[in-house]
Amino acid sequence: xxxxxxxxxxxxxxxxxxxxxxxxxxxxxxxxxxxxxxxxxxxxxxxxxxxxxxxxxxxxxxxxxxxxxxxxxxxxxxxxxxxxxxxxxxxxxxxxxxxxxxxxxxxxxxxxxxxxxxxxxxxxxxxxxxxx
Numbered sequence: 510x511x512x513x514x515x516x517x518x519x520x521x522x523x524x525x526x527x528x529x530x531x532x533x534x535x536x537x538x539x540x541x542x543x544x545x546x547x548x549x550x551x552x553x554x555x556x557x558x559x560x561x562x563x564x565x566x567x568x569x570x571x572x573x574x575x576x577x578x579x580x581x582x583x584x585x586x587x588x589x590x591x592x593x594x595x596x597x598x599x600x601x602x603x604x605x606x607x608x609x610x611x612x613x614x615x616x617x618x619x620x621x622x623x624x625x626x627x628x629x630x631x632x633x634x635x636x637x638x639x640x641x
Contacts, residue, residue, distance in 0.1 A: 511636065513560055514637050517553070517557065517628070520549065521628070527545060528618055536606060540605050543599060547592070547596040551588070557581075558581050562577075564641060567639065568639060573635055587620070592617070
C-alpha cells in the first residue's frame with residue numbers, strides 16, 4: 510500500500526472510532542466529539558480531493574480520470590447535501606440529545622460506512638496503482 514492510501518485508511522479508522530464514541534455519549538461531550546468528527550471528515554475530504562486531482566493530472570488512463578472526477582463530484586455532493594447540514598443541525602448539546610438525533614445519526618453512520626467501503630474497496634486500489 511502507498512503511504513497516502515494508508516493515511517486515508519487510518520483517517521477512516523479514526524472516524525469509525527469517533528462514531529462509536531458518539532453512540533455512548535450525551536450532551537456537551539457528544540457535541541464535542543461530533544465536532545471533532547466534522548473537522549476530521551472535512552479535512553479528509555479536502556486531502557482526498559487534492560490527491561485525486563493530482564492523480565487525474567498525472568494519469569493517461571481516461572477511465573481513471575472519469576472515475577476520479579466522479580469521485581470528487583460525489584464527495585462534494587455528500588458534503589454539501591448531507592454532512593454539512595447534519596453537523597449544522599446538531600452543533601449543540603441540546604440538539605445532540607434530541608429525539609431526531611438518533612435517527613439522523615444512524616443515517617449518517619450508514620452512509621459513511623458505505624462510502625468508506627466503496628473508497629477502500631474500489632477506488633483506493635486504483636490510487637495505489639499510481640503509487641499513492
